[in-house]
Amino acid sequence: MTRGPFGGRRVGARALLGLGLTLALALPLTGCGSGSGGDKARVPEGWSTLDTDSLSVGYPKNEGYAEQPAAERSGNNAAVALKVEDGIRTGMVSVQLDFATGVSDAAGAAAAAGAGIGLGTTRRSTEDVRLAGPSPAREARRIDYDFTADGKENTPNRGTPMTGVLVAGVDSAGVPFVVRLNAVKGAVGEGELDAFVGSITVK
Numbered sequence: 001m002t003r004g005p006f007g008g009r010r011v012g013a014r015a016l017l018g019l020g021l022t023l024a025l026a027l028p029l030t031g032c033g034s035g036s037g038g039d040k041a042r043v044p045e046g047w048s049t050l051d052t053d054s055l056s057v058g059y060p061k062n063e064g065y066a067e068q069p070a071a072e073r074s075g076n077n078a079a080v081a082l083k084v085e086d087g088i089r090t091g092m093v094s095v096q097l098d099f100a101t102g103v104s105d106a107a108g109a110a111a112a113a114g115a116g117i118g119l120g121t122t123r124r125s126t127e128d129v130r131l132a133g134p135s136p137a138r139e140a141r142r143i144d145y146d147f148t149a150d151g152k153e154n155t156p157n158r159g160t161p162m163t164g165v166l167v168a169g170v171d172s173a174g175v176p177f178v179v180r181l182n183a184v185k186g187a188v189g190e191g192e193l194d195a196f197v198g199s200i201t202v203k
Contacts, residue, residue: 041132043199050079052095054171055133057179058199059093089154093196096178103176109168110141113178117164121147129167133202140169142197146185161185165193171202 043049046062059065059081068080076096083091100112106128117123124144131138144165151158164182171177181196 039132039201041199041201044195047199048081049199050081050093050095052078052097052177053203054078054097054173054175054177055095055131055179055200055202057093057095057201058196060091063091065091065093084154087154088156090156090184092182094180096180098175099178100176104170104174106139106141106169109170109176109178110143112176113166113168114143117143117145117147117166121145121164129197131167131169131197131200131202134172137170137172137202140167140200140202142167144193156184163188163193165196167197167200169202177202 041056041058043058044060046060047058048061048065048067049056049058050067057079059067061081063083064085065081065083068082073080076099077094078097079095081091081093082089100109103109103112110126114123114126122145124146126141126143129140129142131140142165144163147162147164149156149158149160149162151160156162161184162182163185164180166178166180168176168178179200181193
């Protein structure tokens with residue numbers, strides 16, 4: 001995949017921001033969060049969660065994903081879950097916090113996060129979503145996109161079609177966040193993407 005989806009750093013609200021994850025999943029969806037608000041999202045059966053100061057999000061532990069130790073992950077990420085097969089990073093979920101300056105709402109967070117998906121990427125849709133958690137922190141924006149892999153840094157072979165989704169917002173303390181998921185196109189359906197978004201609880 002393109003280099004951008006595996007990195008990121010603190011940037012201005014309109015500066016380029018790399019996307020930071022890859023995920024391929026196919027799993028039964030039982031008890032997933034609706035993303036319509038509430039105290040805490042429910043995650044699909046067999047999933048585990050990444051927990052950070054600003055939010056928690058589900059990842060498919062039953063599909064071979066494992067949380068990356070803090071000592072091994074990039075300092076830009078607050079939490080990461082990886083799936084590695086035959087030395088290839090076939091799955092990655094990541095959370096970045098306080099990743100942009102001058103951001104005070106979901107629209108600003110999404111503008112900063114979305115700036116990085118313009119390089120070799122086709123944006124499929126952008127929509128407002130309501131996550132579990134306190135209001136107004138549960139207001140967020142979702143961006144779905146397609147791109148192709150570049151085969152660098154142990155990612156899928158160059159030219160592999162990929163699908164991604166990011167969710168950006170601001171937590172109850174005013175800290176901007178972005179949660180990312182990328183998947184080999186066709187390996188994850190819209191229902192799984194929805195379940196991922198619905199598993200997020202903002203604090």
